[in-house]
Amino acid sequence: MPFHSPPFITNTNTISVLMSKVLLALIPALLIWVYLYGAGSIIQFFLCVITCYSIELLILKIRGKAIRLFLQDGTAMITALLLAFCLPPLAPWWLSVCACIFAMLLGKHVYGGLGQNIFNPAMIGYAIVLISFPAEFAVWQGSFLNDINIDFKQAFGVVFLQQEAFSYSSATLLSESRGQAIPTNINWLEQPSFYLSISFLIGGLFMLLLRVIQWHIPVGVIIGLCLMVFLAHSNETLLDSLSFHLFTGATMIGAFFIATDPVSAATSNKGKFCYALMIGVLVIIIRTWGNFPDGFAFAVLLANLSVPIIDRYLKQ
Amino acid sequence: MLTTLKRFFSPKTQPSDNKIAPLTPLLPPLLPSKLYLPLYNERQLYLQAKVSISQHILKNQIIAEGIEPSALLHSPVAGTVLDIIQHPSCSSPQKKVQTIVIQPSMEDPWKDEPTLPLNEEIIYSQLALLSEKKLEILHTQLEKSGIMGMGGAGFSTIEKIKISHRKAVHTVLINLCECEPIISCDQGLSEQQPEEILMGTMSLLNCIQAKQAVIIIEDNKAIAIKKLQSYLQNYPHITLKIVPNIYPSGHEKQLVSYITNTTLTAEEKPYDLGYAVFNVATCYAFYRACHLGEPLTQRLITISNGEKNINQWALIGTPIIELLDAQGIKYDSNNQNLIMGGPMNGLALNNSHIGVAKNTNCLVVLPKNQTHTSLEKHSPCIRCGECVAVCPSNLLPQQLFWYAQAQQNEKSEQYRLFDCIECGNCAFVCPSKIPLVHYYRQQKKDISEKKLEQYKIQIAKERYEKRLIRLEEKRQKHQKMLEQKRLQAQQKLAQKNKQKALQPTSENSSQEAVSAAVAKARATALSRKNKNQSKD
Numbered sequence: 001m002p003f004h005s006p007p008f009i010t011n012t013n014t015i016s017v018l019m020s021k022v023l024l025a026l027i028p029a030l031l032i033w034v035y036l037y038g039a040g041s042i043i044q045f046f047l048c049v050i051t052c053y054s055i056e057l058l059i060l061k062i063r064g065k066a067i068r069l070f071l072q073d074g075t076a077m078i079t080a081l082l083l084a085f086c087l088p089p090l091a092p093w094w095l096s097v098c099a100c101i102f103a104m105l106l107g108k109h110v111y112g113g114l115g116q117n118i119f120n121p122a123m124i125g126y127a128i129v130l131i132s133f134p135a136e137f138a139v140w141q142g143s144f145l146n147d148i149n150i151d152f153k154q155a156f157g158v159v160f161l162q163q164e165a166f167s168y169s170s171a172t173l174l175s176e177s178r179g180q181a182i183p184t185n186i187n188w189l190e191q192p193s194f195y196l197s198i199s200f201l202i203g204g205l206f207m208l209l210l211r212v213i214q215w216h217i218p219v220g221v222i223i224g225l226c227l228m229v230f231l232a233h234s235n236e237t238l239l240d241s242l243s244f245h246l247f248t249g250a251t252m253i254g255a256f257f258i259a260t261d262p263v264s265a266a267t268s269n270k271g272k273f274c275y276a277l278m279i280g281v282l283v284i285i286i287r288t289w290g291n292f293p294d295g296f297a298f299a300v301l302l303a304n305l306s307v308p309i310i311d312r313y314l315k316q
Numbered sequence: 317m318l319t320t321l322k323r324f325f326s327p328k329t330q331p332s333d334n335k336i337a338p339l340t341p342l343l344p345p346l347l348p349s350k351l352y353l354p355l356y357n358e359r360q361l362y363l364q365a366k367v368s369i370s371q372h373i374l375k376n377q378i379i380a381e382g383i384e385p386s387a388l389l390h391s392p393v394a395g396t397v398l399d400i401i402q403h404p405s406c407s408s409p410q411k412k413v414q415t416i417v418i419q420p421s422m423e424d425p426w427k428d429e430p431t432l433p434l435n436e437e438i439i440y441s442q443l444a445l446l447s448e449k450k451l452e453i454l455h456t457q458l459e460k461s462g463i464m465g466m467g468g469a470g471f472s473t474i475e476k477i478k479i480s481h482r483k484a485v486h487t488v489l490i491n492l493c494e495c496e497p498i499i500s501c502d503q504g505l506s507e508q509q510p511e512e513i514l515m516g517t518m519s520l521l522n523c524i525q526a527k528q529a530v531i532i533i534e535d536n537k538a539i540a541i542k543k544l545q546s547y548l549q550n551y552p553h554i555t556l557k558i559v560p561n562i563y564p565s566g567h568e569k570q571l572v573s574y575i576t577n578t579t580l581t582a583e584e585k586p587y588d589l590g591y592a593v594f595n596v597a598t599c600y601a602f603y604r605a606c607h608l609g610e611p612l613t614q615r616l617i618t619i620s621n622g623e624k625n626i627n628q629w630a631l632i633g634t635p636i637i638e639l640l641d642a643q644g645i646k647y648d649s650n651n652q653n654l655i656m657g658g659p660m661n662g663l664a665l666n667n668s669h670i671g672v673a674k675n676t677n678c679l680v681v682l683p684k685n686q687t688h689t690s691l692e693k694h695s696p697c698i699r700c701g702e703c704v705a706v707c708p709s710n711l712l713p714q715q716l717f718w719y720a721q722a723q724q725n726e727k728s729e730q731y732r733l734f735d736c737i738e739c740g741n742c743a744f745v746c747p748s749k750i751p752l753v754h755y756y757r758q759q760k761k762d763i764s765e766k767k768l769e770q771y772k773i774q775i776a777k778e779r780y781e782k783r784l785i786r787l788e789e790k791r792q793k794h795q796k797m798l799e800q801k802r803l804q805a806q807q808k809l810a811q812k813n814k815q816k817a818l819q820p821t822s823e824n825s826s827q828e829a830v831s832a833a834v835a836k837a838r839a840t841a842l843s844r845k846n847k848n849q850s851k852d
Contacts, residue, residue: 004664005754007740008655008682009331009497013702013747015695066693073695115696115748214701262700267712269704315712315731 019074021212025203026081026257032199036143036192037089039155044096045084047159051100052080059109075114079103082122085253086297087129090141090158090168095133099125119304120264123297130297142170143192174249174293182233182241197252204256213260216272221255222246224280232288245284249294254279258296264304271307271314278303330563330706331660331744336500336618336625338539342508343628345614346642347420350398351633352671353389354405355380356413358470361387365416371397372421375428376611378460379416386474388462392613392631393420394427406656406673407470409665418633431609433457438522439515439607441551446525451481454523461605462674463612467491467566467595468657470675473602480524480592488526489575489586489593490517492533492540493559493566496658499678501616502596504627506533506540511547513596516603517554520594529554531596532571534561563660564708564739568593579709582734597677618678621645622659633671636679640668647681655680660740695748703742703752709735713742713752720755725763733760798842805835 034041056076060067083099103125111117130137142148148168150158157163172193188194207213225245233241245251250258259265259279266275279299286295355363363380367373373391380389396419403415421427435454437444446454455478463473480488490513494502506513517529533541535558544556559565559574569580572591580586586593594602597615604610617630619639626643636654640647647654647668655662656676672679703713711732719727736756743752809832816828 004653004666005751005757006655006662006664006738007331007660007744007753008653008662008664008680009659010744010746010749011331013745014749015698015747018700018747069693069695075698113696115698214705263698265699267699267701267704267715269701272701311715315715 015073015075018212019078021210022078022207022257023074023081025207025210025212026078028202029085029196029199029253030081032195033085033089036145036195037141038144038150039152040089040141040150040159041084043152043155043159044087044089044091045081047093047096048080048084048087048100049077051097052076052083052104055101055104059104059113063109063113065113070114073114076104079108079122079125082253082257083125086122086126086250088137088140090139090155091136092162093159095129095136098132099129101125102128115263117263118307120258120261120300123258123300123304127297127301130292138175139169140172140175141168145190145192146170172248172293174287182244184237184240186240186244188243188247191247193248197247200252200256204252207256207260213256214269214272216269217260217265217276218255220273220276221251221259221280221283224277225251225255225284226280227277228281228284232284245287249287250296251283254283254296254300258300259303264307266307266310266314268311268314271310274310274314275303275307278306331497333536333561334497334622334625335494335536336504336627338503338537339507340504340627342504342616343626345629345631346634346638347393347425348631348634348638349419350635351392351418351420351631352403352405352415352635352669353379353391353418353633354403354407354413354415354671354673355389355400356405356408357382357387358407358464358673358675359384359387359472360407362413363387363389365400365414367397367416369397369399373397373418375426376431376613377429379418384472384475385456386459386462386472388460388611389416389632390462390611390613391418392633393418393425395420395425404667404670406663406665406670406676409663409667409670415671432460432605432611434609435606438519441515441518443527443553444522446522451523451525458523458605461601461611463598463601463605464674465595466597466601466615466675466677468661468675468677470673473594473598476592476594477520477523479587480526483587484590485524485587485592486527486590487575487592488517488520488524488529489571489591490529490531490596490599491566491568491571491593492531492537492596493561493571494537495534495561495563495566496660496678497563498620498622498625498680499618499658500625501618501627501677503537503540504618505600505616506537506596507543509600510540510543512603512607513599514544514547514551514554515607516599516601518551519606520599520602521553524592526592527553530557530575531555532557532559532574534559534565536561563741564737567708567737567739569737570708582732612674615672615674615676617672617676619643619645620678621681622683630672630676632674635669635671636665637668639672639679640681645681651684653682653684655682660744661738694750697746697748697750700747702745702747706741706745708739708741709737711736717750717752717755720759723759723762725759725766728759729763733763736760795846798846801842802839805839809835 053076056071060070083103087096087099103121107119107121107124108117150168204218208215226242229241229245259276266272282299282302283295286292286298355365357363361382361384363382365380367379373379373395375391375394377391378388379391398417398419400414400416402412404412437446455474459474465471465473492502492506494500521529531554533556541558548554548556564570568586571593572586573579576589601612614629614631617628619626619628630639649666654665654668656665657663657678659680659682697714697717699714707713715731716728716733733756738753740753746752
């Protein structure tokens, strides 16, 4: 039956255009990540992308969906990249594959695929492997800044052949300072997390400019975070603790790339802001009193859980 | 700097304007080979033909009338009625309606009938205080002009004037916001005929007995603004309000909100706040009726293929194909959509032999691949919120879509589905290319039908209950009557027995036997009837 309904024109924006803009915004961080962590990170990126796409393809086939339409939209790519940014660069291959499977399967398709998921898929995948295999996350590869430079052969050995990775590892700022006072006088120029945070920030601002995302969520996350830092760390130097929490861990990637996932976020502008505040506050609570060095994934998942109630009460 | 910042923080994605260059000349009317005038108007009213086949007619002659006195059709040309056929029309592109076909005369197609009577009171540039009686005469005379709202809805203008007068409207708003892309006929009209528009506005003011008029114009029509302003000093009761060019600023509700800073709800009409909104083309047609005595037989139409636009005067009833051909625009129904009205809010006709109607402001031919093609092909909603940012009624289109899909009618009403003005902004910006307006229309229709059904059920139930009560009352009344009759009969019998006892005669006894038999028969008949009644 012919279908005639206004409007008879649309703009050129499609989901794949939207996602490619997100990809474009991720490029600076991607380059820095590869520069810092070298071969392992490249292997990890490819592993995640290939796994996510294979699973997406498989499930779309099983569910009898339009394969081309859904593979083209590029959402699997974003999930894969965000996961790769969360996982240790030298994580064993099965860890990444597990994370991808859980992300695509439990995070996305069990709810009905794109647009239906309650939780952020990448964060589901990450949270499950983080809880299940905490030991693997204790080993975080040292970066180029710590003069650790490994080639493809070594990285391949660690990722696929279970070779010892301890000699490459170093502690991160967040895990180091867990349960202790916030370190003062950090030389940020020596910290890999600082460069990454800045690159995510640049990418995020780029997305704001292209109007891929709106300001409510990133601003809300950062305000929530600052508020909670102010409450929780009032006895320490405010500037130190603020910069510490803004430029370590997943704060920037979370504020601009993870919390802004529209599917699992709240709907109205007020709701989005409230949802983002909640994430910011939860992150500091988990970091300060929780059992994990970085609580971003849990904060996002908890906020995802409360989206229906936020949507109910903050309609406009 | 501030505007860039504003744009940055409140993303509005607008359809590109794609308007005609200012001061493009208006093309004179085309004399078509045939005219198609449907006996069915924009308000879904059937008209009755006042001419017969092969009758010769003059320009401006009334050829059809409706139940409403103002629903009239005038012949745009002098010529012959060729036939009355079944043909689709602009207001019913899917179904065929009775249509008068006129062939223009070869000798003098513009030979016209005597014009409408003119009234001096309403043609000045000052407010005139008119008595109720005078107004009534005026309105009745103007009904013969057959003017209809030319902006789109096609509501009878004289009816609107009458309602506005009754509701004591104080401000008349003239709509010069052509927010839709491509459409530029109102812009062209106001550039070429500014004074006539102002004169028409004054006549409207006087017919309504309103105090002032505001012409609301978008800031992208600089030439029209300048031209109107140069005449405004002669018209102290008319002011100009310039508003930003944001789709859909031309919608009635948006216009009123520009003036009052409040938004009308779904139930409210502009009259309730003391405003009446008229399209500028209507205003011009009103000028022609009041000052020149001409009924509405032609209008300005924008004709476009998405790239090339032109404004042309067209006789009502001119087949669309002839207008397109004259501009060299090809229409292929397989790959292209023929749209009446703008590309954002128009109606797909898909038949190029239809005659143009009084409210046809624009004809656009657009390739089909630019449009939403099917219900199945779109991607799922990712709740990105683009639609929320552009909704002029501040609704949450993505939630409405959700509830429309799930057919949760109550939820949709909670989310103010009926405040949606179907402007199409949400579907325009949607990255998943969901035909949102289609979903909303379907659900609105569904809800209205269900409400009607509910109403009918309610009425039927009430009727049934009333009937039960009525039947019960009737039976009781009947029984009472029976009781009374029985009592009377018994009394009569007793009296007769008394008489009989006093004068016993043979004659009497036979008479008595007869009357006793009659009484008995009557009693059995009554009891039978009573039985039947109780069965009932």
